[in-house]
Amino acid sequence: MDIILVPGFWLDASSWEEVTPALNAAGHRTHPLTLPGMESVDASRTGIGLRDHIDAVVAALDALEGKVVLVGHSGGGAIIHGALDARPNRVERAIYVDSGPLGEGGVVNDELEADGDDVPLPPWEGFEDADLVDLDDGLREAFRARAIPQPKGVAYDQQHLSDERRYDVPATIIACEFPSAMLKEWIDGGHPFVAELGRMREVEYVDLPTGHWPQFTKPAELGRAILAAVERRG
Numbered sequence: 001m002d003i004i005l006v007p008g009f010w011l012d013a014s015s016w017e018e019v020t021p022a023l024n025a026a027g028h029r030t031h032p033l034t035l036p037g038m039e040s041v042d043a044s045r046t047g048i049g050l051r052d053h054i055d056a057v058v059a060a061l062d063a064l065e066g067k068v069v070l071v072g073h074s075g076g077g078a079i080i081h082g083a084l085d086a087r088p089n090r091v092e093r094a095i096y097v098d099s100g101p102l103g104e105g106g107v108v109n110d111e112l113e114a115d116g117d118d119v120p121l122p123p124w125e126g127f128e129d130a131d132l133v134d135l136d137d138g139l140r141e142a143f144r145a146r147a148i149p150q151p152k153g154v155a156y157d158q159q160h161l162s163d164e165r166r167y168d169v170p171a172t173i174i175a176c177e178f179p180s181a182m183l184k185e186w187i188d189g190g191h192p193f194v195a196e197l198g199r200m201r202e203v204e205y206v207d208l209p210t211g212h213w214p215q216f217t218k219p220a221e222l223g224r225a226i227l228a229a230v231e232r233r234g
Helices: 020-025 050-062 075-086 137-146 152-156 164-168 180-188 192-199 219-230
Strands: 002-006 029-032 068-073 091-097 171-175 203-207
Touching: 002 050, 002 075, 020 029, 020 219, 050 068, 050 075, 050 152, 068 075, 068 219, 075 091, 075 152, 075 164, 091 219, 171 180, 171 219, 180 192, 180 203, 203 219
Parallel strands: 002 029, 002 068, 068 091, 091 171, 171 203
Antiparallel strands: none
16 A cells, blocks of 8 residues: 655654654555655745645655555644545545644644744744653754744645545544544534544544654554554555
């Protein structure tokens, strides 16, 4: 199976490097992506928006044969959901890593502070304690050293969707910061944060308790969780 892996904010393809070995060893083909404007700290992010990142995922999908699995971490969950909407007949499963599907009109996070066209990685004090579970000083230092500013448009732009066949594609939620029981309670309570997730017709939940960056704090466990989800296809 071809597996396209989409990083969250401030990260490029290399952020998956400790996750992919388990998938490759099982015979799958992994395609971690570096999205437009995320090539380097010095890359131009002018005019790059959410649709540009979605289109980059769709282009990667179109370059492959047959069905694929999409994996998105954090803000990458919104991006793979846009790609799923664009190609619902090409996606075997969508896997949301500490994230979920972003519905029509939603934004990833327009409260992040921007510097021109860039959204730099905020100081650690700007995150909730739950985000930072297991992210020790060494991991924080390594993360900040590799962090690339996110294009402002990706964080601030509204999601636009058009094909309700996206709801028929099986989804996996790998719940880290918020346990799956809490997500289900929010769905039952009609919380707008999970409204799109509540419309997905086939969802499995996998709990992987850690902070918001399991690819750094529990990469082997994340690799195994993704592998299990991929191999439950069909």
